[in-house]
Structure formats: C-alpha cells, structure tokens
Amino acid sequence: MLENSSLQELKGEKNLLAFSGGGDSTALFFILLNNNIPFDIAIVDYGIREQSKEEVAYARELAKLHNSTCHVFHAPQIEKNFESRAREIRYNFFEELITTHKYENLITAHHLGDRFEWMLMQFCKGAGCAEIAGMQKIQKRKNYTLIRPLLHLDKKELLIYLHANNLHYFEDESNANEDIKRNEFRHNYSLPMIEKYVEGIKKSFEYLDKDRECLIEDIEVKTIRDFAYFKSVQNKRADIYAIDKYLKSQFHMPSANEKKLLEKEKCVVLGRKFLVVQQKDFVFIIPYISNEIQKFHMPKEFKEEMRKLGIEPKLRPYLYKNSDAFLKVKELVMSI
Numbered sequence: 001m002l003e004n005s006s007l008q009e010l011k012g013e014k015n016l017l018a019f020s021g022g023g024d025s026t027a028l029f030f031i032l033l034n035n036n037i038p039f040d041i042a043i044v045d046y047g048i049r050e051q052s053k054e055e056v057a058y059a060r061e062l063a064k065l066h067n068s069t070c071h072v073f074h075a076p077q078i079e080k081n082f083e084s085r086a087r088e089i090r091y092n093f094f095e096e097l098i099t100t101h102k103y104e105n106l107i108t109a110h111h112l113g114d115r116f117e118w119m120l121m122q123f124c125k126g127a128g129c130a131e132i133a134g135m136q137k138i139q140k141r142k143n144y145t146l147i148r149p150l151l152h153l154d155k156k157e158l159l160i161y162l163h164a165n166n167l168h169y170f171e172d173e174s175n176a177n178e179d180i181k182r183n184e185f186r187h188n189y190s191l192p193m194i195e196k197y198v199e200g201i202k203k204s205f206e207y208l209d210k211d212r213e214c215l216i217e218d219i220e221v222k223t224i225r226d227f228a229y230f231k232s233v234q235n236k237r238a239d240i241y242a243i244d245k246y247l248k249s250q251f252h253m254p255s256a257n258e259k260k261l262l263e264k265e266k267c268v269v270l271g272r273k274f275l276v277v278q279q280k281d282f283v284f285i286i287p288y289i290s291n292e293i294q295k296f297h298m299p300k301e302f303k304e305e306m307r308k309l310g311i312e313p314k315l316r317p318y319l320y321k322n323s324d325a326f327l328k329v330k331e332l333v334m335s336i
Contacts, residue, residue: 001031006149015039016103021055024109026169027158040069042097044090055170071097088251098144110135111150116201117190126256130216130241133208154198221246227325228285243276267312277312282332286318309333
C-alpha cells in the first residue's frame with residue numbers, strides 16, 4: 001500500500017510514528033510492520049476523554065508486542081483554542097523526542113481525506129496553488145524529515161485494510177463534533193465529494209504536486225535559535241510561501257490579511273508573535289518585541305552602526321540583545 005518513494009525514505013532510518021490509536025495511525029502501524037520498516041511510536045494524552053487512557057494502554061501494548069518503544073506525553077489542561085494548542089503541544093513533544101533520541105523521520109497518518117479537507121478550508125479562506133496543494137508526502141525540516149506515506153489513500157481503503165486483518169482501533173467521538181471547523185468541512189463537503197469523485201481527486205493532487213514544483217522555488221530557511229532568515233528569490237509569491245511554511249512550523253498560521261500585508265509592506269508584525277522584515281535581498285523573521293521593550297536604551301555607537309547598515313528600526317532591539325544574529329545580519333547586508 002505504500003509507494004516506493006516513501007519506502008525508500010523510511011528503510012534503514014530511525015523513524016518515529018505519531019500514534020493515536022485511531023484507525024488511520026493503527027493502519028499505518030501495521031502497514032509499516034508488514035513492510036519491515038523499523039519505528040518507535042509517540043502518543044499524547046490530552047486528558048479530556050476517558051477513552052484516552054485506553055488508547056495509551058493500547059499503544060504501550062502494541063509497542064511491547066512488536067519490540068518498539070512507546071513514548072507517552074500527558075498534556076497539561078488546555079483552556080482555549082484547543083485545536084491549535086493541541087497541535088503545538090503534540091509537535092513540541094515529537095520534536096523533543098527527535099532531538100533527544102536522534103530520530104531521522106517523523107511519520108504521520110494523514111490520508112487523502114485529510115489533504116482534501118485541508119485544501120477546501122484553504123480555498124474558502126483565500127489561497128493560491130501552492131497553499132491549495134497542501135500537505136506534501138515528504139517534507140524536509142530543520143533536523144528531520146516529515147513523511148506522510150498515506151496521502152494517496154482514501155479513508156475507506158484504510159478501513160478495508162483494518163477490517164480485512166481484524167485489527168482493533170478506536171473511534172474518537174470528538175470527530176463527530178461539527179462545531180470544530182475541520183469536522184464541519186469533513187462531514188459536509190470533503191467526505192461526500194470523495195465518495196463520488198475519489199479517483200479524480202487523487203489525479204488532481206498528482207497534477208497539483210507537479211505544478212507546485214514548477215511554480216514555487218524551494219527556499220532554504222536558516223536559523224540561529226529563534227532568528228530565521230533566507231535570501232529572497234525575487235519572487236514575492238515564493239518568498240511569502242517560504243515565510244508561511246516557516247511560521248507554520250512555529251505554530252502560527254498566517255491569515256489571508258497577514259499575507260496581503262506581506263505582499264505590500266517590507267516590515268510586518270504577525271499575530272503580535274513574529275516580526276517579518278524584507279530588507280534588500282534578504283528576509284528576516286524574529287519573535288515580536290513590543291513597543292515598550294523596544295524603548296530600552298541602546299548605545300549611540302550601536303544605533304549609528306544600524307543606521308549606516310540601513311537596518312529596519314524594529315529589528316534593532318532584537319539584534320542588540322542577540323549578538324550572533326546581529327553578526328549574521330551584518331554579514332548578509334554587507335555582502336550585497
């Protein structure tokens with residue numbers, strides 16, 4: 001069921017599977033086993049459903065039975081913005097495991113329905129071809145590769161596999177709650193359309209993947225701790241796509257209005273969390289520093305050097321407090 005491209009990425013590597021006990025990740029667990037792919041699993045218990053204790057117990061049982069390690073994280077109580085906060089907690093946990101245990105790949109069980117649902121949500125918010133293409137099967141990140149080997153498979157195909165092999169899995173009752181936007185899109189739009197047009201939808205995503213490769217140049221975003229930067233390719237759409245991709249990795253989803261600002265302005269504050277500065281041939285992304293903090297005293301000599309280099313004023317307080325970032329910006333600006 002897995003494509004050769006995914007198998008080649010996973011074989012002989014140190015892999016971590018994001019597991020929940022649901023149908024998708026359970027199917028992927030056994031598909032990986034059947035393909036002799038080595039992996040450990042990681043599961044997060046958010047503590048909001050009684051069933052989650054059973055899911056964690058099932059994860060531990062599977063890991064023990066198949067000689068793999070099961071990492072469990074018991075999340076703190078989430079007061080608001082559950083979906084976005086849960087995703088942030090989940091990926092922070094995964095990335096901590098990747099750093100500590102030197103995993104090379106993070107495997108997730110996103111399938112065709114997830115991808116189509118995401119595409120429709122982006123389309124209705126306002127998006128271009130690159131955003132509509134959505135999830136990628138193989139995505140290189142800073143210190144690991146994110147692999148989604150099920151994107152070509154429909155949920156029904158996974159259920160057929162589970163039932164044919166008599167495999168136990170859990171149903172998350174929250175998936176029926178249409179107050180959650182992704183569930184609203186899933187039940188009212190994406191599922192009915194996939195049931196009618198699944199082969200055409202699969203083919204469309206194949207075309208979109210090829211189109212994205214032609215339309216959007218891949219840009220390497222480099223980092224020094226929480227300071228990110230890259231060289232502009234002088235293509236506004238490509239630059240904004242790279243900014244968007246980096247910010248999503250930091251758990252901030254830029255809105256349509258924020259993307260419009262990035263098209264028009266050289267210096268933009270996003271969600272009071274990030275400052276994006278497009279200066280000369282480079283793009284710099286830093287944590288946002290409030291106006292009050294910006295008023296602290298900087299030596300006259302430093303201010304003068306900033307002025308001569310033409311550094312955006314809102315960027316200066318961060319550079320003053322982070323000498324390695326300052327030296328890198330100075331190096332880049334003077335190289336032009």
